[in-house]
Every structure is written in C-alpha cells, then in structure tokens.
Amino acid sequence: MNLTLEQIGEKAKKAEVTLRTLSANQKNKALTTSADYLMANMKMLLEANHTDVERAKENGMAPALVDRLLLTEARIAQMAEGLRQIAGLDDPVGEVLSMKQRPNGLLIGQKRVPLGVIGIIYESRPNVTADAFGLCFKAGNVVILRGGKDAIHSNNAITMTLQEALAKCELPSDAIQLITDASHETAAKFMKLNQYVDVLIPRGGAGLIRTVVEQATVPVIETGTGNCHIYVDESADLAMALDIIFNAKTQRIGVCNACESLVVHEKVKDALLPRLAKRLEERQVELRGDEESRKVCGSILPAKEEDWGMEYLDYILSVKTVSSIEEAIAHINQYNTGHSEAIITKDYDNSRKFLDEIDAAAVYVNASTRFTDGFEFGFGGEIGISTQKLHARGPMGLKELTSTKYIIYGNGQVRP
Numbered sequence: 001m002n003l004t005l006e007q008i009g010e011k012a013k014k015a016e017v018t019l020r021t022l023s024a025n026q027k028n029k030a031l032t033t034s035a036d037y038l039m040a041n042m043k044m045l046l047e048a049n050h051t052d053v054e055r056a057k058e059n060g061m062a063p064a065l066v067d068r069l070l071l072t073e074a075r076i077a078q079m080a081e082g083l084r085q086i087a088g089l090d091d092p093v094g095e096v097l098s099m100k101q102r103p104n105g106l107l108i109g110q111k112r113v114p115l116g117v118i119g120i121i122y123e124s125r126p127n128v129t130a131d132a133f134g135l136c137f138k139a140g141n142v143v144i145l146r147g148g149k150d151a152i153h154s155n156n157a158i159t160m161t162l163q164e165a166l167a168k169c170e171l172p173s174d175a176i177q178l179i180t181d182a183s184h185e186t187a188a189k190f191m192k193l194n195q196y197v198d199v200l201i202p203r204g205g206a207g208l209i210r211t212v213v214e215q216a217t218v219p220v221i222e223t224g225t226g227n228c229h230i231y232v233d234e235s236a237d238l239a240m241a242l243d244i245i246f247n248a249k250t251q252r253i254g255v256c257n258a259c260e261s262l263v264v265h266e267k268v269k270d271a272l273l274p275r276l277a278k279r280l281e282e283r284q285v286e287l288r289g290d291e292e293s294r295k296v297c298g299s300i301l302p303a304k305e306e307d308w309g310m311e312y313l314d315y316i317l318s319v320k321t322v323s324s325i326e327e328a329i330a331h332i333n334q335y336n337t338g339h340s341e342a343i344i345t346k347d348y349d350n351s352r353k354f355l356d357e358i359d360a361a362a363v364y365v366n367a368s369t370r371f372t373d374g375f376e377f378g379f380g381g382e383i384g385i386s387t388q389k390l391h392a393r394g395p396m397g398l399k400e401l402t403s404t405k406y407i408i409y410g411n412g413q414v415r416p
Contacts, residue, residue, distance in 0.1 A: 005189055008177050009196025012117045012142045015172035020114050020140045024091035026171070027138055031087035034165040035080040038130065041161045042076050048157035049126065056124070056150050064254030064313045069124040069151055079130040079158075082375055086134040089379070092398045093140045096407075107409040112402045114140030116198035119190060120383070121146045121212055123204035126154035131374070133162050133176045135383050139401035142175050144197065146190055148204075149182035156180065191216035201396075203384040206311070221396070224361075224387025225311045226256030226339040228369040231328045231354070233345035234265040238272050240366065241344040242279055245317075248342070248368040250283040254313050256385060257340050257372040261308065261318045263328045266292065269321050273297040280317070289319030308335040325350050329357050336360055338387035340369040361387055361394040 003011075038045070049071040056066055092112050099109035118141045122128045129145060136143040147155040155178055163173035179186060191200060191212060199219055202212035206225045213220055230248060232241045248259035264272060273296045277287060287293075288303040300319060307318040308331070322328045332341055342364035343354040351365045362372040372395060374382025379397030386392040392400035 002180060003177075005179070005186065005193055006196075008144060008179065009117070009193055011174040012144055012177060013196055015174040016114075016117055016142045018172050019137070019142055019175055020093075020116075022140065022171070026169070027091065027140075028087040030166055030169045030171055031083045031134055031138065033169055034130075034134070034162050035083040035087075037161050037165040037168075038076055038080040038083070038158070041157070042073060045076055045154070045157050045161065046071060046073070048153040049151075051153045052124075052126075052151050061150070062314075065124060065150075067252070068254045069126065069154070071126055071154060075127060078375070079127050082131055083134045085375070085378075086138050086398075089138065089398060091138065092402050097404065104413050105411060106413055109407050110404045111407050112399070113405050115401055115403050117142045117144065117196055118383075118401065119144045119146070119193070119197040119200045119218065121187060121190070121200065121202045121204070121208065123148040123208060124150040125203070126151045126158060128203060129155050129158040129178075130162065132383055135374075135379070135396075135398060135401055137175055139398045141401055142177075144177050144179065144190075146179040146187055147182075152180065152182060188215060191218060194218050201384055221384075221386055221392055222388045223384035223396075224256070224339055225337050226258065226369075226385075227260050227309055227311045227335060227337045228257060228340045228342075229261040229263055229332045229336060230259050230342045230344065230369065231263040231322075231325075231332065232265060232268060232272060233325060233328075233343055233347060233350050234267040235346040235350070236265075236268060236272075236344040237346060237366075238268065238275070241272060242276060244342070244344060244366070244368050245276060246279055248370050249280065249285060249317055250315070251368075251370055253315060255370075256311070257369050258313070259317065259342075259369055260310060260312050261320070261332075261335065263320050263322055263331060264293065265325075265328070266321050266323050269293060269296050273300070273319070283315055285315045285317055287317055287319055290321055292321040293319040309337075311337070325353060329354065333357075333359050339385065340364065340372040342367060342369050361385065 095112040097110040120132050159178040166173045197218045201221045202209045203223050277297050287300040288307050289300040294300045340362040341358045341360045374395040382395040
C-alpha cells in the first residue's frame with residue numbers, strides 16, 4: 001500500500017511519542033534483533049539488490065556508482081555489525097549536561113533529547129538505510145527515508161526487515177518508513193513537510209545536496225561532497241606516502257572520503273611522482289597535474305583550473321606542486337569542500353600548523369582520508385558527514401542526532 005506523505009508523517013509523529021520514552025535496554029534489544037533479522041534475511045536482501053544492480057548496469061550507470069549500490073554478504077554483515085555496535089554505545093538521551101543554582105534558588109540545567117522526526121534523502125547507497133535507522137532509533141528519533149529510484153528494491157527489502165524486527169520487539173514499526181514514490185515531485189513535497197518532519201538530512205552528490213538546501217523549508221543539516229587532499233611535505237616518509245595515497249585514492253573510488261587531489265612539496269616531487277605514477281598504474285589511475293609535476297613525470301596529463309576543485313569519484317587524481325607548507329594550506333583551503341584533508345610529514349611543527357590552519361571537518365597526520373567514517377570512528381555508523389559548521393560537523397553519530405532542552409527545578413519562585 002502506497003501511503004501519502006501526510007499519512008507517513010502522521011504515523012511518524014505517533015511513533016515518536018513512544019520512541020522518546022524508550023529505555024536504553026529496549027532500544028538495544030531492538031537494534032540487536034534488527035541485526036539478527038538482516039543476517040537471517042540475507043538471501044532476500046541480495047536478491048532485491050541484484051534486481052537494482054542489473055537494472056543500473058542496463059541503464060549505463062558508472063562503475064563507481066554501481067559499487068555504491070552493490071550489496072554483498074560482507075556488506076550486509078557490516079550493516080548488521082553496525083547496528084550491534086550502536087547498541088553497545090552509551091545512550092545520549094536523558095544526559096544532563098549541566099545543572100546550576102541561581103541566586104533565587106532555581107536549579108537550571110540542560111538535558112539531551114531526541115530531535116524528533118528525521119527525514120533523510122539519499123542516493124544509491126542501500127547501507128544508509130540500516131545505518132540511518134540504527135543511529136536515529138538509538139537517539140530516540142523516528143526516521144523517514146527517501147532513497148533513489150536506483151536502489152528502491154534494496155531499500156524496501158531492508159526497511160521491511162527492520163520493521164519486522166521492531167514488531168517482534170513489540171515496538172512501533174513506523175519508527176522507520178520508506179517513501180516508495182521516487183518522483184521529484186514527491187521529494188520536493190517531502191522537503192516542505194514541516195508539520196511532521198523536524199530535521200532533513202541530504203546524503204549524496206553535490207546536485208542532490210544543493211537541491212535540498214535550496215528548496216527545503218524543513219531545517220537542513222548539510223552533508224558535503226569530498227574533494228579531499230593529501231599533502232606530501234618535504235620531510236615525508238615517501239614509502240608511507242605512497243601507501244597512504246594508493247589507499248586513499250583506490251581502495252574505494254565512489255566515496256566522499258577518497259583522495260581526489262594531491263599536493264606535493266617541490267623538494268620531493270622528483271623522488272615521489274615517478275614512483276607514484278608507476279604504483280597507480282596498477283589501478284589505471286589517470287594523473288592530471290601542473291607544469292612542474294609534468295616536467296618530472298611525462299605520463300601526467302595537463303590539469304585545468306576545474307581539476308583543482310573536482311570530486312572525480314573515478315580513477316583520476318589531480319597533482320599540484322608547491323614550494324612551502326603555507327602555499328599547500330592556501331591551495332587546499334581554496335579548493336577543498338571542508339571534508340577531509342591529510343598531511344604526510346615527519347615535521348612536528350608542520351603537522352601542528354596543518355592541523356591548526358586547514359579548514360575541514362577532519363584533518364589527518366600520516367593517515368588515509370578513508371577513515372572519515374562513523375563506523376571507523378567507533379560511532380557504529382553515521383547519518384552522514386557534515387561539512388557545515390552549525391549543529392554538527394564531521395561524521396554524525398548519536399549525539400549529533402539529539403538536541404537539548406532546559407530543565408528547571410523550583411520551590412515556588414515567582415518573578416518579581
């Protein structure tokens with residue numbers, strides 16, 4: 001049965017009343033049961049995903065995007081493990097952040113509370129369905145999902161599985177709902193469903209995020225695209241740099257924390273770039289660089305201005321040479337998307353300067369940008385990676401899915 005948006009919203013609001021009062025034990029039991037149901041229904045989930053993947057291939061979807069869409073036994077197992085990990089985390093709801101006594105005797109404090117009903121609009125990543133449910137549910141929130149049409153069978157199968165698990169635990173199955181109408185008209189209406197939705201979170205490419213930010217009347221937490229840089233400093237361990245760049249660029253290309261841009265100090269370009277080009281040939285990575293990098297390595301193609309700010313989501317890497325760490329930081333801050341940036345260096349002062357001056361949600365020293373992820377950070381998953389600065393920044397876990405309210409204790413005080 002296809003419900004209207006209003007009907008979905010009404011069901012969500014009704015479920016919210018129950019969710020905000022659940023104990024941590026009730027939530028944890030539901031999450032572990034949901035993990036068990038995902039594993040038990042693996043065959044059904046893989047069959048539904050196979051339908052989506054085959055249709056995507058027939059429609060000419062790019063390999064990187066097909067990889068985003070694909071579910072495997074290992075990925076479903078990771079989804080289940082994510083729910084179990086969330087169950088093992090401290091429940092943020094009800095935490096009293098402060099309590100102070102005023103001169104008149106009033107006790108005034110702040111307490112964590114759920115955001116309420118969270119709407120999530122996302123593209124072809126069916127694992128988001130389980131991650132979003134788990135994090136929203138543990139934080140006491142109802143979630144309404146609107147995935148892309150490319151993943152409709154996968155998302156529906158996952159949602160039904162999670163609803164069955166909730167029903168098994170005698171909890172509202174409407175704590176997670178999926179909008180099955182993938183039309184743009186329905187999405188636009190969803191973005192304006194202020195009567196029922198408290199917060200909207202877009203998760204996907206730049207076009208989707210821009211559309212939601214520009215069209216929504218529901219408050220938006222903006223997740224961002226990833227033009228992530230790695231800067232190889234003049235004191236870098238070049239063997240380490242090669243391993244980190246290779247991992248950050250090629251381990252998985254269709255993700256927002258993959259390295260898209262390389263910045264190299266001119267003093268190490270001769271020693272690094274030919275070795276790097278040879279290493280990246282293993283994955284047929286195309287290098288696009290400035291004039292100085294091309295003098296060192298003839299296989300590097302000329303870069304255009306737009307390459308410096310490009311999120312390729314492909315086996316392509318831009319290369320920029322610089323003469324100082326100051327120039328590297330200026331270049332990165334000019335072209336980055338505020339996601340994840342890394343420096344490879346042995347110089348402590350340069351590492352501190354990079355950490356202090358780079359404007360991004362996650363800044364690394366001597367590590368791959370691929371770690372910017374809620375699961376890797378120990379959050380059990382993530383609702384998205386926020387690149388804005390209000391309310392949340394970086395991988396959004398449980399605390400980022402709560403708000404606060406003031407609680408005031410008195411004993412008869414009246415204001416004079």
